[in-house]
Amino acid sequence: MQVDTPPDLKLVCGNRNYSSWSLRAWLCLRKAGLNSEVVVLPMDTPEFEARIAEYSPTRRVPVLWIGDELIWDSLAIAETVNERFANASLWPEDPVLRALGRAMAAEMHSGFAALRHALPMNCRATARPVVIEDEVQVDIQRISELWSAAMERSGSDGWLLGDFSIADAMFAPVAVRFKAYVLDLPEHTQAYVDYWLADPDLQAWMSLARQESWIIEHEEVGALSN
Structure with a gap:
């Protein structure tokens, strides 16, 4: 599937290596044929704490921005992508x-x-x-x-x-x-x-994740993801 990506579509993610919820949202965008802008915020870092409020009122990732509209939580993002951009094809017809x-x-x-x-x-x-x-x-x-x-x-x-x-x-x-x-x-x-x-x-x-240099101590990221 390939569709025109709105120019104001932006997905805010955590580290690709660790953020399972970010992966879910990103995959739905990709499978809908969208190539949105992606902003990666490294979790468990001062940078994350300094920047997350700019993008997410919940202070969690992922977050999808469509212009000035905000959708948070990976499942809500998936359903929004399905309805607006994928012609409902991300769920079976049956x-x-x-x-x-x-x-x-x-x-x-x-x-x-x-x-x-x-x-x-x-x-x-x-x-x-x-x-x-x-x-x-x-x-x-x-x-x-x-x-x-x-x-x-x-x-x-x-x-x-x-x-x-x-x-x-x-x-x-x-x-x-x-x-x-x-x-x-x-x-x-x-x-x-x-x-x-x-x-x-x-x-x-996975290829992009392997290029990241950030390491989260003990890999305990659950508290930062939707």
């Missing part, structure tokens, strides 16, 4: 699949706290040893079940609901997390991770 995708996106948006804490996103990391506690394994199992159920319902062997959807964007950082740590994943789960890692847009984000 109402059953659409409802399933929205439920999955909402669960990812509000859940999986144990996984977020134990396996922070780091685009530069690969196969890091990690001890998986029971509550983290529960999260991994639930995510695997969600992916399996979605692909079984849609008949897809690629994206979760057939074509790319907002649900895929919401789970993209999970794929990056699963790459970053040594995990024993079910075959279908690893297949979806591999499918995402081969995606050109995600590869472009």
Whole structure:
């Protein structure tokens, strides 16, 4: 998909290497064919604290600016992009699949706290040893079940609901997390991770992340992201 990008479209992100919520919003823009201006604010730095109020009343990222209009929170950004720029193509036409995708996106948006804490996103990391506690394994199992159920319902062997959807964007950082740590994943789960890692847009984000020099101590970024 390729559309004309409004000249006043601006996405404010955290570090590409760490900011999972920024990745979700950026992917929706890319999949809608938009190449917006991107402002990267390095989290856990004096620069972030000095500049974030200029862009975000919540002092969190990501934030999408359309002219003087502000949309915050990654899921709200995704839905706005879908409505205004993607001709509603970021959700399936089928109402059953659409409802399933929205439920999955909402669960990812509000859940999986144990996984977020134990396996922070780091685009530069690969196969890091990690001890998986029971509550983290529960999260991994639930995510695997969600992916399996979605692909079984849609008949897809690629994206979760057939074509790319907002649900895929919401789970993209999970794929990056699963790459970053040594995990024993079910075959279908690893297949979806591999499918995402081969995606050109995600590869472009990962390449930019590898060029960043910022390092967040302990990679504890959850408090700064929507």
